Amino acid sequence: MKYFKREENITEELISLYESRGYTRYKPGCFEEYSLYQENKSFLIGKNVITFSGLGGKLLAMRPDVTLSLIRHTEPPKETVDKYYYNEKVYRQTAVGNEFKEISQTGVEITGLIDKACEVELASLICDTLSIVSDQYILDISHMGFTEGLIAAFGKCGDVIYDCLRRKDVHDFAVIADREGFDEKLCGAFCAAVNVNGNAAEALDKARSIVLNDEMQKAVDELSAVCDSLSKAGYLEKLNVNFSVANNADYYNGIIFNGYIDGVPQRVLSGGRYDKLLKKLGKYGGAIGFALYLGEIDRYFKKDRQTVDYLVLYDDNTQDKAIDRAFELKKRGISVRLARKKPEDIDCKQIINCADGEVKND
Amino acid sequence: MINIALPKGRLGERVYKLLCAIGYGCDDYDENSRKLIFADTKGEVNYFWVKPSDVAVYVELGAADVGVAGKDILDEYEPDIYELADLRLGKCRMCVAAKRGWRDDAGVPLRVATKFPHTAEKYYAEMGRDIEIIKLNGSIELAPVLGISDVIVDIVETGTTLKENDLCVYAQISDISARLIANKSAYKFKYGQISSLCEKLKGVIDSDKNN
Numbered sequence: 001m002k003y004f005k006r007e008e009n010i011t012e013e014l015i016s017l018y019e020s021r022g023y024t025r026y027k028p029g030c031f032e033e034y035s036l037y038q039e040n041k042s043f044l045i046g047k048n049v050i051t052f053s054g055l056g057g058k059l060l061a062m063r064p065d066v067t068l069s070l071i072r073h074t075e076p077p078k079e080t081v082d083k084y085y086y087n088e089k090v091y092r093q094t095a096v097g098n099e100f101k102e103i104s105q106t107g108v109e110i111t112g113l114i115d116k117a118c119e120v121e122l123a124s125l126i127c128d129t130l131s132i133v134s135d136q137y138i139l140d141i142s143h144m145g146f147t148e149g150l151i152a153a154f155g156k157c158g159d160v161i162y163d164c165l166r167r168k169d170v171h172d173f174a175v176i177a178d179r180e181g182f183d184e185k186l187c188g189a190f191c192a193a194v195n196v197n198g199n200a201a202e203a204l205d206k207a208r209s210i211v212l213n214d215e216m217q218k219a220v221d222e223l224s225a226v227c228d229s230l231s232k233a234g235y236l237e238k239l240n241v242n243f244s245v246a247n248n249a250d251y252y253n254g255i256i257f258n259g260y261i262d263g264v265p266q267r268v269l270s271g272g273r274y275d276k277l278l279k280k281l282g283k284y285g286g287a288i289g290f291a292l293y294l295g296e297i298d299r300y301f302k303k304d305r306q307t308v309d310y311l312v313l314y315d316d317n318t319q320d321k322a323i324d325r326a327f328e329l330k331k332r333g334i335s336v337r338l339a340r341k342k343p344e345d346i347d348c349k350q351i352i353n354c355a356d357g358e359v360k361n362d
Numbered sequence: 363m364i365n366i367a368l369p370k371g372r373l374g375e376r377v378y379k380l381l382c383a384i385g386y387g388c389d390d391y392d393e394n395s396r397k398l399i400f401a402d403t404k405g406e407v408n409y410f411w412v413k414p415s416d417v418a419v420y421v422e423l424g425a426a427d428v429g430v431a432g433k434d435i436l437d438e439y440e441p442d443i444y445e446l447a448d449l450r451l452g453k454c455r456m457c458v459a460a461k462r463g464w465r466d467d468a469g470v471p472l473r474v475a476t477k478f479p480h481t482a483e484k485y486y487a488e489m490g491r492d493i494e495i496i497k498l499n500g501s502i503e504l505a506p507v508l509g510i511s512d513v514i515v516d517i518v519e520t521g522t523t524l525k526e527n528d529l530c531v532y533a534q535i536s537d538i539s540a541r542l543i544a545n546k547s548a549y550k551f552k553y554g555q556i557s558s559l560c561e562k563l564k565g566v567i568d569s570d571k572n573n
Contacts, residue, residue, distance in 0.1 A: 138550045173446035175537075197553065240550060244444070263422020266442070267546065303430045 007294060011087055013132045014106050014292070019083035021125065023108060026084040028069040034059040036068055043068065043251050043277060046093040050100055057094070057140035062091040062197035068290060069110055071278060076285035081112035094296070105294030107271070114273065114286035119222075119255055120229040122271075122288050126257055127235045129292055130269060136262035141227070144252050144272070145219030146207065150193055150243075153186055153212045154188050159235070161190070166246040167175070168194050186212070193243045200227040203241035226255060230323050253279045281353060308335040311348035315340065325352060364407050364555050367421055367429035369414035373540055376407070377430045378490040380570070393488050418443065418543060427548035428467070428533045428556055433538045434517055438478045444549055445558045447542040449567055454519040456481060456535040461506050462528050464513070473503030499534040503527045 009119065015025075037049050043065070048064040063069060066086050087106045094101045108125060123141070130137035147165060151158045157176055164173040170191050177187045189210040196203045204224050206274050211217045227239060247256045250274045259269030271290025278287055310329055315324035326336045337346060366381070368374035375393065386403040388409055399506060400409045412420055417431040422441040434456055436445065456478070465470065468491075475496040476482045486493045496511050507510040507527055517538060518524060518531060544556050 136551070140550070166441070167445040169445040171541075172445075260550050262547075262551045265422070265545055265547050 007298060010132055010176060010294065011104070014129060014207050015085070017128055017132065018108060019126075021083075023083045023085040023147070025110060026066070026070055026074075026086045026109070027064055028063065028073070028086070028088065029059045029114070032069055032072075034061040036072060036359060037061055037064060040068055040251075040277070042248050043274075044092070048093050048100070050091050063088070064090055066090065066105060066107060067080070067109060067274075067277075067291070068169065071281055071287065074111065076111035076278065076283055077113070078284060079113060081110050081114065081118060081306050084109045084111075088293075096207035101295065104298070105291050107289060107296055109287060110288065110291035111278070111287040112285045114275070114288055116222075116225055116229075118288060119226050119273070120233075122232055122290065123226060123230055123257065124235060125256070126269060126271065126290050127230075127238055127288075128262065130238075130259045131228060133268070133292075133297070134261045135264075137238060138238050138240050138260045139235075139246050140258040140260065140267075141223070142240045142241065143219035143223045144247065144254060144256055145248060146216050146223070147243055148249055149213050149215030149219060150189065150210075151190070152215065154180075154182060156180065162246075162249075166244050167246050170194050189233075197242050198240060200231065200239040200241050202238060203282065207241065207243075210334070223255065230244060237307040247272055251280070254288070259290075259292070264297050266296060266299060268293055269354055284297060304344070305347050307347040307349070308337045309343060309349050310334055310336045311338055311346075311351045312338050312354060313341065313351060314338065314354045321353040363424045364428065364552065364559065366407060366411065367410045367412050367417045367426035369430060369432075370411045371414065373414070374411060374430065376451060377540065380563060380566050383561075384436050384559075384566050386559065387442050391508065394458055420545050421545050424545050424547060426545070427552055428542060428544045428559065430540050431543055432543055433536070434478065434481070436541060436543070437536065438480050440480070441543075442546065444546060445541050445542045445566050447554075448568075449540040449542055449563070451452065451567075452538070452540045454517050454538045455531075456538055457518045457531045458485075458515055458533040458535065459503075459506075459518065459524050459529045459531050460513040462530050464485070464506070464532070472513060473511040474513055475502055475511035475517055477502060478515055481535065482515040503529055507560075 003004050034049065034051050037044060041047055046064065049064050051059055054060045066088050070084060074082065085108045089102050090105045091100055091102055108122065110122060127139055130139065144261045151161050154161055160176055161173065173190060189212055192206060192210045194358060204220060204227060207220050211220060230239060245256055245258050251274045253275050254273030256272030257270065258267045262267050269290055269292045273286065273288045275286040278285060312322045312326050322338055326338050337348065383434060386407050388400045390403060390408055391400045391409065398411050410420060410426055415435050417429040418435055418439055420426045420440040421429040422443050432447065432452060471494045473496060473500050474482050474493050477498060478497045479497050482495060488503040496505060498505060502514045502516045503523055504516055506529060513532065524530060527556055542560060549556055
């Protein structure tokens with residue numbers, strides 16, 4: 001198993017990175033009205049939420065996500081943007097296991113008048129975020145306009161075609177295409193889109209060759225513009241254009257991202273442009289953001305062993321003696337752990353065994 | 363190094379022979395051994411032999427970079443993986459079967475016995491049919507015979523077991539075959555190795571079918 005830095009160090013570095021770019025901290029409450037999540041279930045990663053009745057009788061929920069709270073409780077500016085970061089605990093069902101878990105989540109959101117500068121800055125911030133965890137990372141990048149335009153070109157079976165695209169499954173698509181009598185050119189475009197993978201410049205050339213409509217063309221142009229700027233800033237080798245990146249089309253509408261780290265089997269970061277969520281919540285403007293799921297990778301963080309100066313061991317007959325000895329050491333500013341036997345998870349520099357009066361080095 | 367999860371049994375052994383034919387043999391492999399992990403001494407490939415229904419779990423959680431799993435398992439558990447190729451092996455059908463002469467009574471919920479509850483729920487939800495699931499782990503054909511269910515949703519290969527228990531197929535839900543699947547993260551970091559294995563495997567299967 002690969003190990004990264006300690007979680008606290010990563011969090012500190014991330015906060016310092018976001019503040020150095022002028023992002024302000026957003027701190028939501030722990031609870032929200034359940035209706036916010038119920039009405040936007042498909043925006044959430046897990047569908048289950050911990051609920052309880054508030055004192056006023058309202059059904060409340062433990063926050064499974066920060067973005068929904070941020071959009072609900074802030075007003076996007078009309079002529080500029082607001083930039084936020086957060087570092088919070090969220091509560092949701094984990095990818096592995098069948099129980100709720102408290103998960104650390106760190107993320108960034110930009111709301112208001114979103115332009116190319118915002119998209120490029122956010123994408124570069126994602127790369128810098130991932131590189132703080134590990135330099136062995138890949139950023140999958142796609143555009144909802146491209147995939148939506150491709151799916152729309154078929155005119156029917158949208159959901160199943162989208163599923164095939166997400167799974168890179170051309171064989172089941174071929175069965176559907178055969179059954180529905182889809183045009184050969186369309187089928188070729190689908191298979192080519194599935195196989196787009198890798199270096200941005202090369203992948204975007206392939207993407208351009210399979211454009212079927214204005215929506216796809218606009219998406220490729222936007223994606224190219226962002227990738228060009230990122231390439232100039234030195235991020236090219238980390239970008240992987242991949243149209244199998246899946247985000248919900250009811251909320252996302254532009255560039256979308258997934259971040260992967262070598263040695264971690266699932267994505268550790270996801271995000272994208274989600275103007276549609278703002279519209280759904282009755283807000284003006286656009287938004288783009290991402291979340292890093294620190295909790296999903298906690299097993300990969302280094303855990304340093306704790307060390308104390310003295311371990312004071314006692315038995316039934318020497319408890320009082322041990323307590324006196326521990327107080328005496330503490331008064332001298334020495335760290336002490338009292339124990340009946342040597343704990344396995346802690347190191348100590350010296351051991352005092354009150355039963356035999358022996359002092360020895362560990 | 364590429365880590366491959368194969369299903370224990372005939373299908374896994376068949377796929378292993380195909381993988382050997384395209385250069386992914388493992389000199390440590392012994393088909394009579396009860397070992398579950400075989401590592402190639404050249405350090406190029408590791409094989410894990412796992413229960414067929416667990417292959418997708420090993421791949422999704424990254425223990426294996428790629429694996430071979432039945433489409434029935436992929437439909438049932440919907441793991442977050444890439445499905446790179448249809449190996450056209452282990453072909454069968456996911457079907458609805460019932461006692462010969464059975465007639466559906468739309469006025470009451472349909473009792474469905476199955477090992478594949480999610481697949482059955484999805485199929486009947488699309489039809490708007492109210493059902494009650496009876497989750498069984500084997501000998502599904504017994505359920506309608508003994509009257510605990512109206513129908514079964516199960517894999518049908520030749521139909522012999524159905525026939526011998528006086529059951530017949532009433533509807534086909536999907537075609538099933540073995541699929542080559544890949545972990546999403548491994549696919550990015552080992553793209554060259556995984557896509558090369560996939561192309562070679564597709565090639566050998568095509569030539570196998572044509573011969």
